[in-house]
Amino acid sequence: MITSLSLPHLALADQEALADLFRRGTPGNTARAWERDLAYITAWKLAAFGQPLSWPEDEGVALRFILDHADDLTETHSPARDTAAALVAQGLRRSLACPAPATLDRRVASWRAFHRMKNLASPFDAPLVAQARSRARRAAARPPAPKSDHPITRPVLEDMLDSCDDSRRGRRDRAALMLGWASGGRRRSEIVALNHDDLDLREWAAKGLIRIRLLTTKTTGADVAPRLPLKGRAARAVLDWLSTACIEEGPVFRPVSQADRVLDRRLTPEGLARIVRHPLHIAGYPPGFASAHGLRAGFLTQAALDGAPLQAAMRLSLHRSAAQAQRYYADVELADNPAANLLG
Structure with missing residues (x-):
């Protein structure tokens, strides 16, 4: 997944060496999570805006991402629902229900990590976006589901x-x-x-x-x-x-x-x-x-x-x-x- 960091101010050899360092220094589970999140984020923006990802991303896009993942879209009719339905059809989203706060947090964390790799400021650090993310987390709060139905005592x-x-x-x-x-x-x-x-x-x-x-x-x-x-x-x-x-x-x-x-x-x-x-x-x-x-x-x-x-x-x-x-x-x-x- 980390094939190029696209840092124009660095020589190509330095960019390749830095990308290799990221690959070797990133745990396998983290790299696989990044791959899944990048696929999801890319598909979401294409479905929502008809455009590929931008670097750095616009604050309005980041805010829309949070808003689209802050509600249960099952009974609504909105652009957010249409976007979610497209992701469900692609197998990237399970349902139209509101994702767990931890899922939103992980995808936002991945998007921020991609910005850091490119040495760019993240739109999720903007005050309004950060506040919206905090409110979305509280609005969708739910008791944590156990990773196993029963403990193996x-x-x-x-x-x-x-x-x-x-x-x-x-x-x-x-x-x-x-x-x-x-x-x-x-x-x-x-x-x-x-x-x-x-x-x-x-x-x-x-x-x-x-x-x-x-x-x-x-x-x-x-x-x-x-x-x-x-x-x-x-x-x-x-x-x-x-x-x-x-x-x-x-x-x-x-x-x-x-x-x-x-x-x-x-x-x-x-x-x-x-x-x-x-x-x-x-x-x-x-x-x-x-x-x-x-x-x-x-x-x-x-x-x-x-x-x-x-x-x-x-x-x-x-x-x-x-x-x-x-x-x-x-x-x-x-x-x-x-x-x-x-x-x-």
């Missing part, structure tokens, strides 16, 4: 593990689920990004401990890559998978063919999502019971149920915001809170 995880057989696929699934849960509730992207050399086995013989290096997460980069502990059953499951699959280098988690043959390529985030869905189905849970994010939600929910201090859980989950992590603790039924049993 310890009992649910045990049911999932019981459904994993001793085939290569079953051993892989067992290792991925246990590592993802026990190392702090890892995200899909973090689990599938692991390579063999990210697993430090030097303390295994003496302490039964594997240290996992996470080169890139949503809150950390390679310069401060955390090293998280993995112990007990989870560590043994990972070692069993590595031995069974004869993995000594490269990706830790890989696809397994229908013939139960381990492939060389890296498992995708969607492949990890299937690893979560399939054991839930085999264990008898209803469709859609939990997503891969349920591993993360389940770890924190179980930590709350077990009385683990929030800060201790956050050291493993790597949440930057205590308020965000606290939501999982707040979701625990008050009667199940260990503090309710202090007198016995």
Whole structure:
């Protein structure tokens, strides 16, 4: 997506070098989000104004973008509805309903980032536009929807593990689920990004401990890559998978063919999502019971149920915001809170 920064005051070679620096220094998930947002923004302006994007963009266009995404357009008849309908037809927008404030915030943030890449002032920084954006966020405020319908707490995880057989696929699934849960509730992207050399086995013989290096997460980069502990059953499951699959280098988690043959390529985030869905189905849970994010939600929910201090859980989950992590603790039924049993 970052192919050229279009900075006329720089030599072409410098522009190319700067674009390459942006590509190498931008996390993959961020780059993919930028690509989707650029496609949406470009299509929106073409549908709304019949014109391509301008750099810098006009403040009136930025204001119209916010206004078009501040209302439910289902029952209205307006140019904004016509524009939204065109985007729905192109598969770029799900419906005519008002988008979530977080979706608008992300697209605005991407548009601002594109201006920064070109060393241009963003129209979204204009006082009137910024005020309109703030009011739109408040007007469309809604309770945050959970990323997983249910947390995968310890009992649910045990049911999932019981459904994993001793085939290569079953051993892989067992290792991925246990590592993802026990190392702090890892995200899909973090689990599938692991390579063999990210697993430090030097303390295994003496302490039964594997240290996992996470080169890139949503809150950390390679310069401060955390090293998280993995112990007990989870560590043994990972070692069993590595031995069974004869993995000594490269990706830790890989696809397994229908013939139960381990492939060389890296498992995708969607492949990890299937690893979560399939054991839930085999264990008898209803469709859609939990997503891969349920591993993360389940770890924190179980930590709350077990009385683990929030800060201790956050050291493993790597949440930057205590308020965000606290939501999982707040979701625990008050009667199940260990503090309710202090007198016995």
